[in-house]
Amino acid sequence: GIQVEQSPPDLILQEGANSTLRCNFSDSVNNLQWFHQNPWGQLINLFYIPSGTKQNGRLSATTVATERYSLLYISSSQTTDSGVYFCAVDGFGNEKLTFGTGTRLTIIP
Amino acid sequence: GAVVSQHPSWVICKSGTSVKIECRSLDFQATTMFWYRQFPKQSLMLMATSNEGSKATYEQGVEKDKFLINHASLTLSTLTVTSAHPEDSSFYICSAIRTGPDTQYFGPGTRLTVL
Numbered sequence: 001g002i003q004v005e006q007s008p009p010d011l012i013l014q015e016g017a018n019s020t021l022r023c024n025f026s027d028s029v030n031n032l033q034w035f036h037q038n039p040w041g042q043l044i045n046l047f048y049i050p051s052g053t054k055q056n057g058r059l060s061a062t063t064v065a066t067e068r069y070s071l072l073y074i075s076s077s078q079t080t081d082s083g084v085y086f087c088a089v090d091g092f093g094n095e096k097l098t099f100g101t102g103t104r105l106t107i108i109p
Numbered sequence: 110g111a112v113v114s115q116h117p118s119w120v121i122c123k124s125g126t127s128v129k130i131e132c133r134s135l136d137f138q139a140t141t142m143f144w145y146r147q148f149p150k151q152s153l154m155l156m157a158t159s160n161e162g163s164k165a166t167y168e169q170g171v172e173k174d175k176f177l178i179n180h181a182s183l184t185l186s187t188l189t190v191t192s193a194h195p196e197d198s199s200f201y202i203c204s205a206i207r208t209g210p211d212t213q214y215f216g217p218g219t220r221l222t223v224l
Contacts, residue, residue, distance in 0.1 A: 042217050095141065095211060095213065102152050
């Protein structure tokens with residue numbers, strides 16, 4: 001199956017800093033999603049981004065499908081951005097998601 | 110937006126007992142739902158695909174006789190952990206597919222602790 005690796009595994013930043021999270025995947029995918037898992041475990045979808053660039057407020061994401069990676073940018077970090085960020089991919093003709101290893105982000109006031 | 114609920118949100122049980130977890134799509138019908146398991150500080154691992162009106166499809170290494178899945182209606186899938194043991198303690202998350210376009214929505218999760 002598809003392997004999905006994320007880096008860095010842990011990231012600690014001061015409030016106001018910018019960050020870049022990376023997701024590498026081992027094969028062509030139909031879709032790629034970025035999620036934020038809050039401290040209570042709820043998964044919140046941030047982006048559907050199989051290719052190209054999207055922006056939503058302080059967050060943006062870029063997927064380069066030909067090179068099999070995606071980046072999530074968080075600007076002007078806030079303490080509420082803390083949590084675990086996952087990317088997840090699904091293959092063609094298959095809605096099953098394979099989740100990445102996750103990046104645990106901690107924003108310090 | 111689409112809402113998926115899970116019940117209970119947390120449960121503590123004794124070793125050897127069975128626990129049923131419900132996953133409901135509240136404002137849409139879902140022919141396909143998924144069950145995931147997440148151990149502490151780890152990623153989500155897909156356990157099985159729940160299909161309305163047919164048998165669930167289990168991922169490799171997941172015991173179908175231990176994790177019973179029933180998708181009896183278009184809005185409800187249940188996961189029953191039979192004869193639970195401490196190693197079954199985990200965070201169980203379901204998701205449901207809403208079509209047009211196909212979008213996967215996640216429930217809030219159920220934390221199971223087996224003593």
